[in-house]
């Protein structure tokens with residue numbers, strides 16, 4: 119989808135090159151798929167998932183210690199001490215609770231099974247918090263609990279990736295009915311008739327007010343105009359009417375943008391030729407998140423609000439538009455992989471702004487929670503579609519060079535365990 123193209127940022131040095139590459143890609147995308155245009159991309163890349171890695175191999179065993187007495191721990195102790203977000207992926211011979219056959223809501227770019235991803239080991243892992251047990255996702259229980267409730271997942275395409283996972287897991291009990299979509303099919307709403315439960319996915323990639331100048335194909339025609347002190351009404355308009363919310367943002371802030379505060383230009387990020395001070399995305403991200411958090415902390419909202427941190431990507435040897443790939447087929451061990459510099463910058467700001475707001479929120483009786491899935495995702499370079507964002511990308515040419523997606527996540531896949539964690543947090547706080 120075109121959002122993919124928009125999502126990935128442009129770093130200063132590659133900006134013009136990237137713009138050119140995007141333009142070329144979209145003008146001749148179909149053409150490019152089938153005809154070799156490799157001269158536009160760095161040469162010498164190996165075909166991802168080529169050779170013996172294409173065989174479906176059973177997941178190798180990682181050595182993991184599970185405390186023997188975990189089941190005997192009294193529940194209140196578990197609840198109090200347990201950090202659901204520190205743990206390990208352990209083998210799960212049963213595999214996922216839904217498939218491309220049982221769920222019809224998986225977007226084609228994330229439908230790795232349907233798209234012919236040859237290995238299936240990535241499906242056979244489950245998240246195990248180190249100090250306690252994470253119950254299986256119980257769709258029936260979730261739906262019962264959420265009778266007459268409204269959920270909203272707010273953010274960018276990762277948020278959409280997540281909503282599909284949630285709907286697929288719930289669809290084992292009841293199929294969600296789509297009841298709304300906006301003109302561009304970016305915001306959607308689903309309804310579970312027997313439970314009077316509404317789940318919305320609200321497209322708001324910056325959370326703050328933004329004018330995005332992109333053509334139909336997602337090619338930027340000008341810098342984003344970003345108002346760091348004004349929130350995007352797409353989500354604030356529904357804010358008070360939903361009971362549960364998961365709010366997130368992230369990578370869109372890496373885009374070229376002109377920043378405004380109090381309707382005055384205060385700086386920019388990547389704006390050559392403009393007489394505006396380069397202040398960088400760190401400045402903007404802090405300010406924007408501060409505005410978002412401040413609004414939430416003072417809102418008097420009576421429901422449960424999760425702020426989800428941004429997610430890591432696993433592009434190797436390049437990025438979206440420069441031939442980056444993610445060929446791993448198994449999780450890596452903790453410590454074998456480090457947060458990328460940019461992700462760490464975003465993540466640090468997210469934690470800092472959350473911490474500041476959490477105190478204020480608590481004083482005001484607002485239930486603001488953090489969902490930081492970094493530990494779960496950082497060790498899952500195997501969970502991305504890679505070349506299998508397209509239907510059978512190597513059907514016509516086994517060594518074709520295809521665009522890889524190492525940012526979004528295959529469904530089923532690692533994101534499904536977000537729902538286990540969220541359910542546990544909803545139940546036990």
Ligand SMILES: *[C@@H]1O[C@H](CO)[C@@H](O)[C@H](O)[C@H]1NC(C)=O
Nearest residue numbers: 217218219230231232233234
């Ligand atoms: C699901 O994926 C399998 C391969 O894993 C494929 O054979 C099948 O056609 C797919 N089904 C649908 C409905 O996409």
Ligand SMILES: *[C@@H]1O[C@H](CO)[C@@H](O)[C@H](O)[C@H]1NC(C)=O
Nearest residue numbers: 265266267268313314315316
């Ligand atoms: C469905 O839930 C909404 C609140 O989300 C409530 O206002 C409405 O009355 C419920 N409808 C039924 C039929 O229970």
Ligand SMILES: *[C@@H]1O[C@H](CO)[C@@H](O)[C@H](O)[C@H]1NC(C)=O
Nearest residue numbers: 347378379380381382383384
């Ligand atoms: C915002 O701008 C207006 C005029 O443009 C000015 O009067 C006001 O003091 C400014 N507010 C802040 C907080 O800077």
Ligand SMILES: *[C@@H]1O[C@H](CO)[C@@H](O)[C@H](O)[C@H]1NC(C)=O
Nearest residue numbers: 383384385391392393394395
């Ligand atoms: C750039 O902006 C500064 C301050 O606003 C101004 O003094 C200067 O004349 C501008 N330069 C150009 C080339 O527009």
Ligand SMILES: *[C@@H]1O[C@H](CO)[C@@H](O)[C@H](O)[C@H]1NC(C)=O
Nearest residue numbers: 154155156515516517518519
């Ligand atoms: C397959 O793709 C590779 C890499 O783009 C290219 O060099 C080769 O000529 C293609 N083969 C065919 C038969 O199109």
